[in-house]
Amino acid sequence: AQSVTQLGSHVSVSEGALVLLRCNYSSSVPPYLFWYVQYPNQGLQLLLKYTSAATLVKGINGFEAEFKKSETSFHLTKPSAHMSDAAEYFCAVSPSINDMRFGAGTRLTVKP
Amino acid sequence: DGGITQSPKYLFRKEGQNVTLSCEQNLNHDAMYWYRQDPGQGLRLIYYSQIVNDFQKGDIAEGYSVSREKKESFPLTVTSAQKNPTAFYLCASSIVSGTESTDTQYFGPGTRLTVL
Numbered sequence: 403a404q405s406v407t408q409l410g411s412h413v414s415v416s417e418g419a420l421v422l423l424r425c426n427y428s429s430s431v432p433p434y435l436f437w438y439v440q441y442p443n444q445g446l447q448l449l450l451k452y453t454s455a456a457t458l459v460k461g462i463n464g465f466e467a468e469f470k471k472s473e474t475s476f477h478l479t480k481p482s483a484h485m486s487d488a489a490e491y492f493c494a495v496s497p498s499i500n501d502m503r504f505g506a507g508t509r510l511t512v513k514p
Numbered sequence: 515d516g517g518i519t520q521s522p523k524y525l526f527r528k529e530g531q532n533v534t535l536s537c538e539q540n541l542n543h544d545a546m547y548w549y550r551q552d553p554g555q556g557l558r559l560i561y562y563s564q565i566v567n568d569f570q571k572g573d574i575a576e577g578y579s580v581s582r583e584k585k586e587s588f589p590l591t592v593t594s595a596q597k598n599p600t601a602f603y604l605c606a607s608s609i610v611s612g613t614e615s616t617d618t619q620y621f622g623p624g625t626r627l628t629v630l
Contacts, residue, residue: 411554445518445604445621445624446604446606492556492557502619504556504558506555507554507556
């Protein structure tokens, strides 16, 4: 079964610093990959989605992710962190409809 | 505005009682899902439905039941058989386009259930 591993349950960066949240997936074929963001006591909001059209995917709020098949990775980045980026981020893989597997999540803290 | 609504936001239940969580969507999506979220564990699928009057068990269906009588609504009942029901419950929906192997899921705001 396909799965997702998010490295680091908690990441802390300073405001203005690079944000890098790591996600690796296990799959024998290129899957569909997603990043979602969750603010406290709220639902998940889609940041971006990889569907094989392009390896570099741009999302909302200045985030982007690069699909690297050789590394089975789909890391999320943002050049400059903002205080409003503090939230929990989930990577997810979906090999087929109705089958979405979520990572355990990474909590991002942004220090002033 | 189109979206997914879940009610109530917070729910308290006494042990041994059944409770029903509401999920409504006006996105005209065919598929709907229920997930359970526990700290540090990500989301786990409880039930999903691709079409009215049909639904399938997910990974952790024991102690839960659902119905799909209308396209817009997918209520979840947490029964007394669920041994550890305290959690955050998220409802989601997606289209079923048939042209991709998957479709993006859109989430509601969640219901936090606490068993006293």
